[in-house]
Amino acid sequence: METILSLKNLDKKYGKVHAVNDLSFDIQKGNVYGILGPNGSGKSTTLGIILNVVNRTSGEFSWFDGKLSTHEALKKVGAIIERPNFYPYMTAAQNLSLICRIKGISTEKIDEKLTTVNLFERRNSKFSTFSLGMKQRLAIASALLNDPEILILDEPTNGLDPQGIHEIREIIKKIAANGTTILLASHLLDEVEKVCSHVVVIRKGVKLYSGRVDEMTASKGLFELKVDKDEEKLISLLESHDAILKVTKEQDQIIATLNDEISASEINSLLFKNGLVLSHLVKRKPSLEQQFLDLTKNN
Numbered sequence: 001m002e003t004i005l006s007l008k009n010l011d012k013k014y015g016k017v018h019a020v021n022d023l024s025f026d027i028q029k030g031n032v033y034g035i036l037g038p039n040g041s042g043k044s045t046t047l048g049i050i051l052n053v054v055n056r057t058s059g060e061f062s063w064f065d066g067k068l069s070t071h072e073a074l075k076k077v078g079a080i081i082e083r084p085n086f087y088p089y090m091t092a093a094q095n096l097s098l099i100c101r102i103k104g105i106s107t108e109k110i111d112e113k114l115t116t117v118n119l120f121e122r123r124n125s126k127f128s129t130f131s132l133g134m135k136q137r138l139a140i141a142s143a144l145l146n147d148p149e150i151l152i153l154d155e156p157t158n159g160l161d162p163q164g165i166h167e168i169r170e171i172i173k174k175i176a177a178n179g180t181t182i183l184l185a186s187h188l189l190d191e192v193e194k195v196c197s198h199v200v201v202i203r204k205g206v207k208l209y210s211g212r213v214d215e216m217t218a219s220k221g222l223f224e225l226k227v228d229k230d231e232e233k234l235i236s237l238l239e240s241h242d243a244i245l246k247v248t249k250e251q252d253q254i255i256a257t258l259n260d261e262i263s264a265s266e267i268n269s270l271l272f273k274n275g276l277v278l279s280h281l282v283k284r285k286p287s288l289e290q291q292f293l294d295l296t297k298n299n
């Protein structure tokens with residue numbers, strides 16, 4: 001598999017603020033990566049470093065297996081990390097044409113990219129008449145003009161209404177389906193869940209999880225159990241079961257986290273055979289949201 005970008009022990013300090021702390025991960029061609037973390041967790045700083053607009057304190061990153069200098073590599077990258085400045089009195093097509101001239105690239109892809117972001121019909125409308133969602137879509141079109149290998153987006157749906165958010169996410173998925181690798185930063189868990197195949201979860205600059213989004217959600221789930229008496233016996237029976245990874249007490253409930261499939265009726269009959277009558281038994285799968293909260297809380 002081709003590695004587009006590799007980060008190794010990247011570190012950034014702003015005075016006392018440790019914005020990025022020993023961060024390492026790889027980006028493979030064809031995947032959609034989300035850097036997920038609460039506000040201030042170091043997402044924008046990380047993107048700024050790899051795009052050469054923020055200086056790192058230490059660590060390394062390399063583009064395209066180190067075959068190209070960062071300067072050359074960035075010509076194959078499309079990025080929107082700030083809202084680009086378009087001219088309000090110029091049309092969508094004129095703005096893109098100007099960007100092509102500034103970047104020294106051909107104007108032949110303008111119509112194709114406007115079509116990708118569903119703005120072809122509005123190509124001759126002035127930028128000043130565009131909604132926020134349309135402005136963001138035009139920004140995406142501008143980042144695609146050079147057919148980049150990877151598209152980098154920082155909080156692509158910030159400030160948009162639900163319809164605008166939906167439209168941007170569909171466009172990102174369409175661009176990814178055409179083979180463009182994508183890296184986006186988001187503080188929105190459901191955005192990453194809906195759009196990304198891979199996720200790097202960070203908090204206070206520290207990586208908490210990286211891997212496939214579906215593996216993060218692939219937990220086998222847990223049981224909530226309650227007994228009116230013999231709680232100690234319940235805990236020790238659960239702890240000795242092979243399918244149970246760990247047993248904890250939360251308020252008046254016992255939580256048994258699973259590492260293997262086991263049904264509620266199986267566990268109920270096993271406990272009953274051992275003389276335990278449950279007053280409560282529920283099987284739950286932790287949502288990605290819960291796992292994200294657990295990750296960011298426990299670390």
Ligand SMILES: Nc1ncnc2c1ncn2[C@@H]1O[C@H](COP(=O)(O)OP(=O)(O)OP(=O)(O)O)[C@@H](O)[C@H]1O
Pocket residue numbers: 014017018019037038039040041042043044045046187
């Ligand atoms: N230029 C700067 N000077 C000083 N501190 C900075 C600077 N830029 C970022 N920081 C600090 O570094 C930390 C990480 O910020 P960063 O913007 O990278 O996080 P983020 O995850 O992108 O958050 P947000 O989504 O709120 O932008 C924060 O504590 C922030 O205050």
